[in-house]
Amino acid sequence: MNKKQKLTLARIIIAGVLLIVFNFVIDLPDRLAGALKPVLFLIPYFIVGYDILLKALKGIKNRQVFDENFLMAVATIGAFCLAIFYTGDYLEAIAVMLFYQIGELFQSVAVGRSRKNISALMDIRPDYAMIEKDGKLERVDPEEIEIGTIITVTSGEKIPIDGVIVEGHSSIDTKALTGESLPREIKTGDEVISGCINLSGVLKIKTTKEFYDSTASKILDLVENATSRKSKSENFITRFARVYTPAVCYSALALAVLPTIFTGDFAKWLYRALTFLVISCPCALVISIPLTFFAGIGGAGREGILIKGSNFLEALSKISCVILDKTGTLTKGVFEVAAVHPMSEDRQAELTDENNLLHLAAHVERYSNHPAAIALRKAYPNEADDCEIKNFQEFPGYGVQAVINGKEIHAGSSKFMDKIGAEWHKCYKTGTIIHIAINKIYAGHIVISDVIKNNSFEAVQELKSMKIKTVMLTGDSEETAHEAAEELKIENYFSGLLPSDKVSKAEEFLKDYKTAFVGDGINDAPVLSRADVGIAMGALGSDAAIEAADVVLMDDDPLKIPRAVKISRKCMKIVKQNIYFSIGVKLICLLLGASGLANMWLAVFADVGVMVLAVLNAIRALF
Amino acid sequence: MKKSYKIEVDCANCADKMEQAAQKTKGVKNAVVNFMTLKMTVEFEDGFDAHEVISEVRENCKRVESDCEIFI
Numbered sequence: 001m002n003k004k005q006k007l008t009l010a011r012i013i014i015a016g017v018l019l020i021v022f023n024f025v026i027d028l029p030d031r032l033a034g035a036l037k038p039v040l041f042l043i044p045y046f047i048v049g050y051d052i053l054l055k056a057l058k059g060i061k062n063r064q065v066f067d068e069n070f071l072m073a074v075a076t077i078g079a080f081c082l083a084i085f086y087t088g089d090y091l092e093a094i095a096v097m098l099f100y101q102i103g104e105l106f107q108s109v110a111v112g113r114s115r116k117n118i119s120a121l122m123d124i125r126p127d128y129a130m131i132e133k134d135g136k137l138e139r140v141d142p143e144e145i146e147i148g149t150i151i152t153v154t155s156g157e158k159i160p161i162d163g164v165i166v167e168g169h170s171s172i173d174t175k176a177l178t179g180e181s182l183p184r185e186i187k188t189g190d191e192v193i194s195g196c197i198n199l200s201g202v203l204k205i206k207t208t209k210e211f212y213d214s215t216a217s218k219i220l221d222l223v224e225n226a227t228s229r230k231s232k233s234e235n236f237i238t239r240f241a242r243v244y245t246p247a248v249c250y251s252a253l254a255l256a257v258l259p260t261i262f263t264g265d266f267a268k269w270l271y272r273a274l275t276f277l278v279i280s281c282p283c284a285l286v287i288s289i290p291l292t293f294f295a296g297i298g299g300a301g302r303e304g305i306l307i308k309g310s311n312f313l314e315a316l317s318k319i320s321c322v323i324l325d326k327t328g329t330l331t332k333g334v335f336e337v338a339a340v341h342p343m344s345e346d347r348q349a350e351l352t353d354e355n356n357l358l359h360l361a362a363h364v365e366r367y368s369n370h371p372a373a374i375a376l377r378k379a380y381p382n383e384a385d386d387c388e389i390k391n392f393q394e395f396p397g398y399g400v401q402a403v404i405n406g407k408e409i410h411a412g413s414s415k416f417m418d419k420i421g422a423e424w425h426k427c428y429k430t431g432t433i434i435h436i437a438i439n440k441i442y443a444g445h446i447v448i449s450d451v452i453k454n455n456s457f458e459a460v461q462e463l464k465s466m467k468i469k470t471v472m473l474t475g476d477s478e479e480t481a482h483e484a485a486e487e488l489k490i491e492n493y494f495s496g497l498l499p500s501d502k503v504s505k506a507e508e509f510l511k512d513y514k515t516a517f518v519g520d521g522i523n524d525a526p527v528l529s530r531a532d533v534g535i536a537m538g539a540l541g542s543d544a545a546i547e548a549a550d551v552v553l554m555d556d557d558p559l560k561i562p563r564a565v566k567i568s569r570k571c572m573k574i575v576k577q578n579i580y581f582s583i584g585v586k587l588i589c590l591l592l593g594a595s596g597l598a599n600m601w602l603a604v605f606a607d608v609g610v611m612v613l614a615v616l617n618a619i620r621a622l623f
Numbered sequence: 624m625k626k627s628y629k630i631e632v633d634c635a636n637c638a639d640k641m642e643q644a645a646q647k648t649k650g651v652k653n654a655v656v657n658f659m660t661l662k663m664t665v666e667f668e669d670g671f672d673a674h675e676v677i678s679e680v681r682e683n684c685k686r687v688e689s690d691c692e693i694f695i
Contacts, residue, residue, distance in 0.1 A: 004633075055689065062687055067636060108633055115659060225657070225664070238639065286635045294659035 001109060008105050009556055015048035015098055023091050038083075041090040042153060049076060049097040066245040068281045072100050074249075075277040078270060079600060086267040096604045102431060103608030107287055110615045117622065119392075124176045124195035124216045126160035142211040144296045153203045162193050162214045167204035171195040177219065178555040179304030208400040218546065222306055230307025233575050237289045248280035248590075255594055268596070275593040278603035289575055289616035295621035296571030302556035305564045312550040315533050316568035321513035322561065323506055323527075325476035326484055327450060328520030329377065329537050330460075330558060335372065336451040337379035339429055342444035351593055357444050361436055364402045364409045367392050372402075372542045373434055375448050399434070410437040417442065430479045459558035462486045466562060473502050497539055502527045516551075518561055535561065571621045578614045586608050625666045626673055630656065631692040641691055644683040650676035662694060 056073035079093035129142040144158040169187040195216035254275035293310040340354040362380035365373035392402040399412010417424040422437040431449025472493040481495035517531035525548040528534030536549035537555030589606040592598035638658035645654035650671035
């Protein structure tokens with residue numbers, strides 16, 4: 001609690017105690033009571049409510065009459081007057097003010113708490129950077145660091161500015177940025193981004209960006225400004241509150257005056273009108289809706305899903321079709337060994353299993369820089385063993401040959417096999433096929449292709465189970481696209497598309513569906529901005545993608561796509577619950593109040609209670 | 624030019640009032656108050672001194688919402 005909140009709490013307690021003392025303990029003689037009682041009760045009333053009264057007066061002075069302060073001031077002053085002239089029950093007027101203040105205090109504390117929680121989640125702002133000066137480490141303001149400065153990051157510290165490692169290796173924790181809990185290994189020459197935590201060694205980093213341009217600053221800026229883009233629900237609430245409060249005030253006035261003309265029982269109808277006013281406070285709505293969005297965006301941010309505005313969160317929840325780019329989104333976008341097919345034993349004189357075939361292939365490609373060779377060496381990580389490799393020769397366009405442990409190995413295309421007279425086989429898989437022959441006898445082949453990400457299948461299935469249509473677009477050939485679609489069980493796919501074709505394809509779907517487009521942000525910026533919701537993937541460090549997209553997935557896990565939709569749906573559900581619940585309860589209580597079934601006690605409980613529940617419900621969006 | 628200021632305000636409705644007051648101030652092109660992050664982003668019109676304008680904004684906000692504060 002801050003100072004102001006503590007003061008309010010103290011006022012509430014003092015007023016509460018005074019109220020009890022005056023009401024139950026002090027027993028005034030009858031002839032004094034009439035004059036003294038109002039004066040006595042005014043003390044706790046002013047203690048607890050002076051700021052409300054002042055604000056109401058200010059509102060009137062500034063011609064902004066109708067707000068909750070005005071409502072409360074009129075209601076309690078009215079109740080006080082009723083007590084003086086008719087009922088003598090001062091307790092009610094003060095209790096209403098007291099409970100209203102308790103509610104306000106709770107709201108203020110709850111909002112402050114969740115604000116703190118959410119900021120803590122996104123606690124990636126580095127406070128300082130360390131540079132070495134005369135052999136000593138010195139802490140400086142990161143904003144003062146110029147591009148190209150060497151900064152030092154010791155273990156347990158946040159990397160303050162984006163840069164390249166010039167010395168040291170370590171593992172870094174990217175959890176705050178990506179939601180990924182496994183640490184990432186880094187070494188000299190690797191690029192690192194700010195906001196990650198250095199876990200073990202000491203790193204020397206040459207900065208490549210200025211502080212305000214660094215990833216951490218950009219992300220914070222994005223998250224903090226996200227709630228400035230207001231959603232339809234929020235705009236609805238603002239408009240609603242602007243119409244609602246004056247409407248309620250006039251209704252209350254009518255309720256006090258009109259029946260009195262006919263029945264003459266002014267005190268009774270005034271009491272009902274005042275009850276009506278107390279119930280009508282719109283705070284539950286006004287506070288809980290933006291709080292829900294804020295919590296939702298904060299909760300998504302914790303999982304590495306950055307949503308650029310409440311409006312996009314709302315749009316995301318309504319998505320009925322997701323268009324996925326293939327390369328880089330569903331697949332890893334790099335070549336990898338997809339399959340190893342050794343020949344069956346009867347045809348090959350020597351026994352060759354998968355591992356052995358890969359082993360030989362990696363060896364024969366040892367000195368080649370072809371992408372396929374790199375993929376092969378990556379697939380067989382212990383390539384540098386004590387095998388003897390001699391007579392390496394490269395035939396561009398065909399393949400490579402070498403003598404390994406005395407055996408002549410050929411690896412390359414089908415043309416290469418034809419050339420040496422080995423009888424090769426076609427493969428049912430698509431991709432780049434590397435055939436291998438041992439002593440000019442065919443030994444099998446290895447398929448290298450762009451590999452589908454581990455979670456792609458699951459992500460697509462999950463989207464389907466959420467009744468979302470999935471479509472795959474790719475610039476690749478029909479065969480490759482077909483195979484990927486088959487594997488992922490995506491019925492709708494379109495192949496051989498140029499970037500401009502992707503836009504027109506996306507537009508076809510935009511006509512009938514609320515469509516989200518997911519891409520890696522590299523050359524699909526036009527589609528990203530054209531779709532209802534553009535989702536950029538694996539965008540950590542890519543400014544263009546962060547710029548173009550509405551939702552940014554920090555790492556490249558496709559499961560984050562259904563997760564983002566789920567978070568948004570949950571958030572919107574809470575928003576709707578809060579809208580219906582608050583307005584519903586208010587309307588019922590208003591009717592009860594107008595018909596005299598509810599007294600002021602119930603009114604203030606309805607007001608504060610609804611608000612407390614709505615705020616608690618809103619905080620649920622964080623988890 | 625755009626500048627962001629930290630603010631202090633108690634309720635969402637009051638933040639809305641501050642936003643309106645800031646927008647009406649001379650020299651302010653646009654102002655957005657973010658209640659959740661307690662920040663006010665002010666876009667100034669060309670040819671105005673940011674510091675003078677924001678002082679004016681602060682006064683106007685104080686007039687409509689006595690409890691608020693803008694940290695300049």
